[in-house]
Structure formats: C-alpha cells, structure tokens
Amino acid sequence: MKSLLDQEFSDSNIVVTKAEDLLNWARLSSVWQLGFGLACCAIEMMATSASHYDFDRFGVIPRATPRQADAIIISGTVTLKMATRIKRLYEQMPDPKYIISMGSCSNSGGPYWQHGYSVLKGIDRVIPVDVYVPGCPPRPEALLEGLLKLQEKIRNESLVKKTA
Amino acid sequence: MLTEFGKIFIFLLLAIFFVIVAVLFSKFIRPARPTKEKLLTYECGENPEGSPWIKFNIRFYVVALIFLIFDVEVVLLFPWALSYKEFGLPGFLVGAIFLIVLGLGMAYEWRKGDLEWARPVIQPPVLKKQTYSKDGILVSEEKAKESSAVLQDQV
Amino acid sequence: MKTREEIFNILKQEFPEDVLELLNQPTEPIIVASPGAIHNICFYLRDTEGLQFDSLMVLSGVDDANGEKQTEEDGSVTINGGTLSVYYHLESLSLTQKVTLKVSTPRDNPEVESVESVWKSANWHEREAYDMFGIKFLHHPDLRRILMPYDWDAGYPLRKDYKNPEFYQGMKVPY
Numbered sequence: 001m002k003s004l005l006d007q008e009f010s011d012s013n014i015v016v017t018k019a020e021d022l023l024n025w026a027r028l029s030s031v032w033q034l035g036f037g038l039a040c041c042a043i044e045m046m047a048t049s050a051s052h053y054d055f056d057r058f059g060v061i062p063r064a065t066p067r068q069a070d071a072i073i074i075s076g077t078v079t080l081k082m083a084t085r086i087k088r089l090y091e092q093m094p095d096p097k098y099i100i101s102m103g104s105c106s107n108s109g110g111p112y113w114q115h116g117y118s119v120l121k122g123i124d125r126v127i128p129v130d131v132y133v134p135g136c137p138p139r140p141e142a143l144l145e146g147l148l149k150l151q152e153k154i155r156n157e158s159l160v161k162k163t164a
Numbered sequence: 165m166l167t168e169f170g171k172i173f174i175f176l177l178l179a180i181f182f183v184i185v186a187v188l189f190s191k192f193i194r195p196a197r198p199t200k201e202k203l204l205t206y207e208c209g210e211n212p213e214g215s216p217w218i219k220f221n222i223r224f225y226v227v228a229l230i231f232l233i234f235d236v237e238v239v240l241l242f243p244w245a246l247s248y249k250e251f252g253l254p255g256f257l258v259g260a261i262f263l264i265v266l267g268l269g270m271a272y273e274w275r276k277g278d279l280e281w282a283r284p285v286i287q288p289p290v291l292k293k294q295t296y297s298k299d300g301i302l303v304s305e306e307k308a309k310e311s312s313a314v315l316q317d318q319v
Numbered sequence: 320m321k322t323r324e325e326i327f328n329i330l331k332q333e334f335p336e337d338v339l340e341l342l343n344q345p346t347e348p349i350i351v352a353s354p355g356a357i358h359n360i361c362f363y364l365r366d367t368e369g370l371q372f373d374s375l376m377v378l379s380g381v382d383d384a385n386g387e388k389q390t391e392e393d394g395s396v397t398i399n400g401g402t403l404s405v406y407y408h409l410e411s412l413s414l415t416q417k418v419t420l421k422v423s424t425p426r427d428n429p430e431v432e433s434v435e436s437v438w439k440s441a442n443w444h445e446r447e448a449y450d451m452f453g454i455k456f457l458h459h460p461d462l463r464r465i466l467m468p469y470d471w472d473a474g475y476p477l478r479k480d481y482k483n484p485e486f487y488q489g490m491k492v493p494y
Contacts, residue, residue: 005194005195065206080488080490080492081467083490085208085209088211089209091202092202092206094195095197113494117483121492121493125490125491
C-alpha cells in the first residue's frame with residue numbers, strides 16, 4: 001500500500017487542502033540543508049549560516065549526512081569528478097528533496113564556461129534544480145532571497161493530482 | 165487495589181503503547197520512495213567497497229580506555245592547578261602523589277606493551293637453575309636458557 | 320651566494336655532456352639540461368658544498384608548441400613534433416640562492432627522469448605534470464593522475480592541441 005503522503009488525491013476537499021497547508025508549512029519552516037561546500041560560494045554560505053545573517057531563523061540547519069537533509073545548496077564550482085559524487089549524495093537524500101544552485105559556477109559553469117576542461121557547465125545537467133541564485137559569489141542576502149523563493153515554491157506544493 | 169508497582173506497570177504499558185503508535189503513525193504517513201542508490205551505504209558520495217560490517221581491532225578499545233583514564237585525570241588536575249597556591253605545600257604534595265600514582269600506572273601499561281600497536285610478546289620469567297649441595301646449601305645459580313626457550317615457543 | 324652563471328660553470332665542469340647551455344631570458348638565466356641525467360644533476364646540486372639546493376620550490380610542465388601546426392576543418396589545431404619542457408625552480412634556504420633548470424623532451428614520447436628521489440616534494444608536482452601534459456617521469460614511484468579523474472581518457476588538458484570530449488560518464492562537457 002502506498003503511504004499517505006505518496007498518494008495523489010483526485011479531488012481537493014477541505015481536509016486535503018488543510019492537510020497540505022499544514023504539511024507545506026512544516027516543510028518550509030525546517031529546510032535542513034546538507035552541509036556541502038565546494039568553493040568560494042561556500043564561504044558566503046557559511047557567512048549566511050553564521051550569526052549576522054542567521055540562516056537558523058528560517059529553520060535551515062546544516063546536517064552532516066544526506067539521510068537527514070531536505071535541501072542541498074550546491075555552493076561552488078562543480079568539477080566533473082565531483083558531479084558524480086553530488087549525484088550520489090542527492091540520490092541518498094530522503095524525499096522530498098530540494099536543490100538550491102548557488103553562484104554562477106553551479107548555474108552555468110561561470111568563468112569556466114569555455115576553457116574549463118574539468119568543470120561541469122551547470123549542475124542542472126546532473127540533478128534537477130529548484131532555485132538558481134546568481135552572483136559570483138552571491139551575497140548572503142541573495143542566498144536568503146533564494147531560500148525565500150524555495151519556501152514560496154514549497155508553500156504552493158499540492159497533494160492533489162495535477163490535471164492537464 | 166493498585167499497588168505502587170502496579171502504577172509503574174501502567175506507566176510502562178503507556179510508554180510501549182506510545183512508541184508503537186508513533187512508529188506506526190509515521191510509517192503510515194511518510195513518503196517512502198526507496199531506490200537502489202538511496203539504500204546504498206553512505207560513503208560521502210563514493211562507491212562503497214565491501215561490507216561495512218567488519219571487525220574492528222580489539223586494541224582500539226584498549227587505546228580508547230587508556231585515553232579516557234588519562235583524559236579524566238585532567239578534570240582533577242585543572243582545579244588543583246588553579247588553587248594549589250592557596251593550599252601551599254600540603255596541596256602540592258597531594259597533587260604530586262596523585263601524579264606519581266598515575267605515572268606508575270602509565271609505566272605499568274607501557275611495560276605491559278599496551279601502548280604498542282602490534283600485539284606484545286609476553287616475556288616469560290626466566291627460570292634459574294639452582295644447584296644444591298648435600299647439606300642444602302645453594303652452590304651455584306645459572307640461567308636455564310633451554311626452559312625459557314620452550315616457554316617462548318608456547319607463547 | 321653564487322650567481323647563475325657561476326652555478327652553470329660548476330655544473331658544466333661536472334656534467335660536460337648533460338648540461339647543455341645557459342638560456343638568457345629577460346627574467347633570469349635558465350640552465351638547460353638533458354632529461355636523462357636531470358636526477359644526477361639535482362643530486363649534485365643538493366649535496367655539494369656551496370650549492371646546497373635543499374628545496375624544490377616548484378616543478379612545472381610547459382607545452383612549447385614549437386612543432387608543426389595543422390589546422391583541422393573544424394578549427395581545432397593538432398601539433399606534430401616539437402618539445403614539451405619541465406622547469407625546476409630550486410632554492411637553497413641556507414645560502415639564499417636560487418636557480419632554474421629546464422629540460423626539453425620530444426612531444427611524441429616525453430620521458431624525463433624523476434627527481435622524486437632527490438626532493439620528496441617532487442612527487443605530486445611530477446604527478447601533476449604527468450596529469451596535465453602527459454610527461455612520463457621515469458622511476459617515479461606512483462605516477463598516476465592527480466587532479467583529473469582516473470578514468471579520464473581524453474588526453475592531457477594543458478597541451479595546446481587538447482580537445483575536450485563531448486561526454487564524460489554521460490555528462491555533457493562543452494557549454
């Protein structure tokens with residue numbers, strides 16, 4: 001039997017909508033991220049986690065294992081060697097899982113887009129990205145904005161089966 | 165009439181019931197989408213090699229125990245180091261005796277070979293061959309090399 | 320402290336066949352040596368009184384790109400012949416003197432003697448030069464790729480005629 005949250009309901013009655021409101025609120029208020037820094041963007045991510053910008057007030061806590069994480073922030077240059085590992089880590093996160101691509105490098109290869117022989121030109125070639133944060137590196141405010149966008153996206157998720 | 169232990173029994177039943185309900189409830193609700201990759205052992209993204217269920221060397225535990233003992237001693241030494249001026253010579257002597265006892269323990273385990281990583285070779289006591297005269301007086305004493313060699317072979 | 324000309328003369332006296340010339344570059348004179356004897360020269364530079372080059376600051380590979388260039392139809396360039404070079408920047412910490420060595424090796428079969436036995440720090444530097452230029456260091460204890468993936472079979476990325484592959488493990492590489 002499929003468990004309750006794996007099912008898609010055909011009609012959106014008040015029980016389903018209220019339940020999904022509660023569920024989305026719970027999910028967006030505690031986006032635990034996989035502590036995963038790759039390059040200079042990771043310094044900005046750490047600054048965002050630190051006291052001044054305080055990622056924790058949005059419920060973002062860095063976790064040390066993908067088993068406990070809801071989101072992964074790809075912060076920095078993704079080399080081809082690392083991309084296979086990122087894919088494996090993403091696969092090992094429990095559903096539902098979200099991805100914030102932080103910085104030009106993970107968005108599109110950044111400064112390495114032409115001559116970077118070892119750089120993956122955009123993490124979306126490997127895993128599906130929810131929010132792109134531009135910048136090289138983005139300021140902590142930009143990452144907070146990206147998180148708010150992700151929360152907006154989670155808030156609009158639905159248990160109801162999508163109709164064409 | 166409920167005895168005092170009867171209350172504890174009810175408490176126990178409630179606790180078991182609560183755990184079962186919580187586990188079943190979350191199993192009923194949570195999304196379960198296992199894949200082969202997800203069920204793989206977490207190795208920081210690397211391909212796992214071999215089974216993670218391997219035996220650890222028992223000597224890790226010895227080292228951990230020794231570390232624990234000498235680590236806890238620092239807890240005693242810090243307040244002593246902060247305030248031994250107030251106690252003067254007696255306080256210093258007490259601390260010194262404590263450290264000497266610890267040093268003896270350290271020397272003992274060093275001698276026993278517990279600080280070595282490889283398994284220590286036990287040194288058997290060397291038997292002395294004693295020759296007595298008819299009157300029972302000790303005449304000569306020499307190390308019996310053959311017997312100790314036999315002992316070492318057994319080890 | 321000795322000037323580079325003095326060091327060159329000492330080396331020329333000791334290794335008349337293997338020390339080839341003194342290149343006068345605008346930055347600094349460079350001693351050119353033959354690749355088959357570079358480890359002997361380096362041992363001599365390290366152990367001789369008055370030279371004492373105890374530190375290998377950097378070992379770098381260079382693609383000279385002085386071969387015959389052929390432009391393909393798609394605009395890519397292949398280079399035939401010519402040389403690859405390895406530069407050794409040595410410093411003597413006790414005598415505060417520096418010297419730069421260079422060896423050139425044919426591009427088709429680039430082989431240089433390893434100086435890993437002279438300075439242990441050369442180990443990873445030589446692995447990097449092998450990784451990026453494909454220069455084989457003879458008698459190196461562990462000559463593997465160091466930066467690129469072990470299964471990278473598209474060649475050596477810092478050569479001037481390197482072409483990036485279309486795919487690596489199913490991931491598209493070009494932009």
